Amino acid sequence: MSLERRNVKEDSTHIEMLDGKAAAYFYGRLFAANPRLRAMFPPAMDAQRDRLFQALTKIVSDRDGAPARAAYFGQLGRDHRKYGVRAEHYPAVGEALVATLRRFSGDAWTPEAETAWTAAYAEAARLMTEAAEAAAEQGPPWWVAEVLDHDRRGPDLAVLTLRPDAPLPFAAGQYVTVQTARWPRVWRPYSVANAPRADGTVRLHVRALPGGWVSGALVRHTGPGDAVLLGPPRGGMRLDPDSDRPLLLVAGGTGLAPLKALAEQATMSGRPREVHLLVGARTEADLYDLPELRLLEAACPTLRVVPVLSGPPRTGASHGALPEALERFGGPDDHDVYISGPEEMIRTVAIALRRLGVPPDRVHHDLLDTGTSATGTPTGCPVHETAGAAASSRAPAGQAVPW
Numbered sequence: 525m526s527l528e529r530r531n532v533k534e535d536s537t538h539i540e541m542l543d544g545k546a547a548a549y550f551y552g553r554l555f556a557a558n559p560r561l562r563a564m565f566p567p568a569m570d571a572q573r574d575r576l577f578q579a580l581t582k583i584v585s586d587r588d589g590a591p592a593r594a595a596y597f598g599q600l601g602r603d604h605r606k607y608g609v610r611a612e613h614y615p616a617v618g619e620a621l622v623a624t625l626r627r628f629s630g631d632a633w634t635p636e637a638e639t640a641w642t643a644a645y646a647e648a649a650r651l652m653t654e655a656a657e658a659a660a661e662q663g664p665p666w667w668v669a670e671v672l673d674h675d676r677r678g679p680d681l682a683v684l685t686l687r688p689d690a691p692l693p694f695a696a697g698q699y700v701t702v703q704t705a706r707w708p709r710v711w712r713p714y715s716v717a718n719a720p721r722a723d724g725t726v727r728l729h730v731r732a733l734p735g736g737w738v739s740g741a742l743v744r745h746t747g748p749g750d751a752v753l754l755g756p757p758r759g760g761m762r763l764d765p766d767s768d769r770p771l772l773l774v775a776g777g778t779g780l781a782p783l784k785a786l787a788e789q790a791t792m793s794g795r796p797r798e799v800h801l802l803v804g805a806r807t808e809a810d811l812y813d814l815p816e817l818r819l820l821e822a823a824c825p826t827l828r829v830v831p832v833l834s835g836p837p838r839t840g841a842s843h844g845a846l847p848e849a850l851e852r853f854g855g856p857d858d859h860d861v862y863i864s865g866p867e868e869m870i871r872t873v874a875i876a877l878r879r880l881g882v883p884p885d886r887v888h889h890d891l892l893d894t895g896t897s898a899t900g901t902p903t904g905c906p907v908h909e910t911a912g913a914a915a916s917s918r919a920p921a922g923q924a925v926p927w
């Protein structure tokens with residue numbers, strides 16, 4: 525480890541112990557010196573502190589070396605395009621950052637530390653700027669999409685069909701971020717619930733969360749003819765094109781969205797794969813997409829859809845928790861497995877799969893984007909592009925709001 529990086533790492537230990545005062549100071553100073561930057565941020569700044577410190581941690585992280593930092597800050601730079609961030613904004617942020625560290629590091633702040641932090645920030649800013657410039661040559665920072673259909677499937681759940689104003693290239697299993705007119709500058713990730721279609725439309729499964737700004741707006745205050753913004757597709761929870769193993773897809777709630785896209789792709793391709801889709805829900809009423817899944821099943825001889833109810837039993841549905849249903853499924857060890865749903869469910873299902881002898885490299889889920897493995901241990905992988913999807917309530921590392 526270089527002297528410079530050791531210096532920033534020692535300081536970061538100090539930073540982690542600070543409360544929200546440092547973040548408040550950072551943003552106060554940034555906006556006081558550069559009032560126009562305030563317009564890039566959402567009205568409420570509550571979530572900013574965690575994201576700022578997450579990014580700071582990545583600046584000092586040496587565990588995975590330069591390639592991991594390049595991947596993280598490259599993705600961050602690409603994501604920041606949709607906020608209107610440009611190269612000339614970076615020095616202002618760097619100045620506010622160093623001023624904050626100087627103010628809050630006490631005696632630990634030395635001229636060497638300042639040099640080290642300045643160099644580390646410059647590296648991060650360069651990686652972000654270069655990645656943003658490269659991405660600008662490939663596509664727009666966002667797409668405007670018209671809502672074609674808004675299908676309310678429950679008091680807090682809607683399936684939206686959107687038509688982007690220009691082709692939106694994505695792979696089954698990926699997610700997009702969404703902004704609504706009601707909440708300017710607030711982006712939330714949702715998985716695309718279909719494989720790419722000839723008409724270019726995308727579907728989203730949205731559950732309105734208590735206090736959820738974007739999810740509430742999409743479920744309750746959006747209708748046909750409205751427009752939303754979509755950020756560039758992201759995430760690596762895709763099918764392995766070289767694998768012809770059968771697929772086991774384990775979905776909980778609206779975590780169904782990316783797995784339905786994978787099921788469509790796997791069964792509709794020229795070389796259809798055998799697919800078992802376990803759909804976990806509490807009650808029959810929560811099986812919000814079952815009629816469509818049955819239609820898909822009828823059209824695809826290699827697809828089998830198995831509802832698994834954790835609440836009251838129902839005819840034609842398996843009963844119990846998803847890990848128990850896996851035990852009954854029998855022999856998933858020769859499958860490629862994809863899991864999507866609440867974080868705790870992903871963890872318990874991943875543990876059950878390990879018990880059943882499924883090799884970990886055949887198990888794909890979306891927790892790696894948040895830097896946590898399914899068994900709760902840190903993965904050390906800041907932006908893991910081989911297993912990424914999105915959740916209505918969780919934003920993958922460092923990509924929801926600027927800085």
Ligand SMILES: NC(=O)C1=CN([C@@H]2O[C@H](COP(=O)(O)OP(=O)(O)OC[C@H]3O[C@@H](n4cnc5c(N)ncnc54)[C@H](O)[C@@H]3O)[C@@H](O)[C@H]2O)C=CC1
Pocket residue numbers: 713714715716729730731775776777778779780781782803804805806807832833834845846847864865866867868869872873913914915916917918
């Ligand atoms: N909307 C989207 O595009 C996507 C959403 N997600 C995530 O999927 C989740 C869906 O939430 P809800 O629809 O409210 O689902 P939910 O909380 O109602 O759970 C649905 C089902 O998942 C299973 N489950 C839940 N917790 C479990 C646990 N601890 N152990 C075992 N099984 C469990 C049960 O079968 C339950 O009936 C959210 O966390 C969301 O962030 C993930 C990917 C995409």
